[in-house]
Amino acid sequence: VRKPTVKGVDNAAKSIASILPPTPLFDVEINGVTVFAKAESLQPIGAFKIRGAWHRLSSLSKEERESGVVAFSSGNHAQGVAWAAKRLGIAATIVMPDDAPIAKIQGTQALGAEILFCDRMTESREVIAAALAAERGATLVPSFDDAWVVEGQGSVGIEALDQLAARGLPSPDMVVVCCGGGGLSAGLALACPAARIIIVEPEGWDDMTRSLAEGVIMPVIDNPPHTACDALQTKRVAPLTFDILKARSATGVAVSEADVEAAMRFAFTQLQLVLEPGGAVALAALLSGKVVPTERTLVILSGGNIDAAQFAAVLTRT
């Protein structure tokens, strides 16, 4: 299995810079400290997942492209793969849980991908997608357990470093980032070698946090609590991402649903940004005081795909 490399992240950053403008890097004051917030929610698909999907699909051979791709995703990776596939003329089939946000399902459909639904709790998306890929001779595009995907997600770090450098600012010494399977955080660990990496998960879904603390991969607890962070409900991380984070001595924290909602309201009021719950966890860790920022902290606002009714409910629960 090929492992993600720093060189691969650099290559991904160059490839992505040629097709997508940099997302904005906002100055956000949190308890008197200014942190740098990278608004990946403003990508064309509303999430950072466009990066890894583009790097993976654009690296496929002509023959592989002709056989199509299959992916499994709760929605953001689905839209990333659908976007890249449309742009490259590749047929894409996505296996999605049937309780995925309508916004994510519609976004994926609008990009021309075929969607197959499965039950989140009883069926394994991974197994269904793998079987489908094998049956069709298509390439499986995992959402995090893939060298190209990790490298692609890491390009956000290169982009942020470039934006800080253009302003005469030093590289971050702390990166605060959400974690589902660890693709984004592992990519950032490669992109930002001078930074302490802090991953953030929803309470009860903090398997990467516990895995990093124990030094071995541990799955999510049985019967985990409900979380609004549909994008972060990964049951078990992969050695590919875990090993990178472990080698960098990354640590994790868990945030509550109330922390996440407060962060979503903060982004609405202070930044005029729509964030989905999973896209707000890193900001929530800072706002709640669970992570104390340095003067050189980079935080990723990773996604903003959320149904209108759900967002309205969060806004009114002040």
Place this chain on the structure above:
Amino acid sequence: VRKPTVKGVDNAAKSIASILPPTPLFDVEINGVTVFAKAESLQPIGAFKIRGAWHRLSSLSKEERESGVVAFSSGNHAQGVAWAAKRLGIAATIVMPDDAPIAKIQGTQALGAEILFCDRMTESREVIAAALAAERGATLVPSFDDAWVVEGQGSVGIEALDQLAARGLPSPDMVVVCCGGGGLSAGLALACPAARIIIVEPEGWDDMTRSLAEGVIMPVIDNPPHTACDALQTKRVAPLTFDILKARSATGVAVSEADVEAAMRFAFTQLQLVLEPGGAVALAALLSGKVVPTERTLVILSGGNIDAAQFAAVLTRT
């Protein structure tokens, strides 16, 4: 009275580029046509008004700065003046209507400005502010009837042209922009000499549209209908802005409250952006079909300061 000039807009653009990063220019597909949407809602104060306020205040002499500034505003100009005043160390007093959105009042207060409230319908903000400025020897900073303010707002056009040029794209041949007093639209008319200028107002508040059609300034009708566009409730435009738009043969359209709400929901779903009603009118004109875009259309998403309860209500009225 000094009139705004193209040279002044260029100077404003240079000055503003030295303190504020460019706001994103998004590709937005509307009925099969890609238009370029400039997200001024992502300015630090959540609206384009930071531009004119900065250009006006940074152009004051040392003596003028020491005597402070006074402004009248429903909220976005207030925050722009407060932001620039704080950065330049100038004392700022703002006269605001007592029904201004709480988000705008709090934003202005957080920037350290003194606020005086007045009744929107019975008291004249302009008269109160002018009297206060005279009494204190302070400089009055009008929200649109001022050469520096118009030039500052026009800098958004220079910035958009630069962003399009960097992508190898031609200058816009159509600019669609909201209109309250006409500061932003007149500035854009100076910045984008090759473009047809289309201003957009809420129904019943379309005084600039009627003025341009008649060739003379006409006030808002008596007892205008309620509009959610608090930022666009100017009762009468000024010769300073009107003459520029008239000379460029600008025309206007009016959008309904339903058009505006649909545009706000579109921005939420498709762009992950929070827009206030007045900030969404130009987009509403395109989405509703009241303005048919060319292949080179620039639309300004001018502001995103709105109370949570109001935004939630718009999201749930699908």
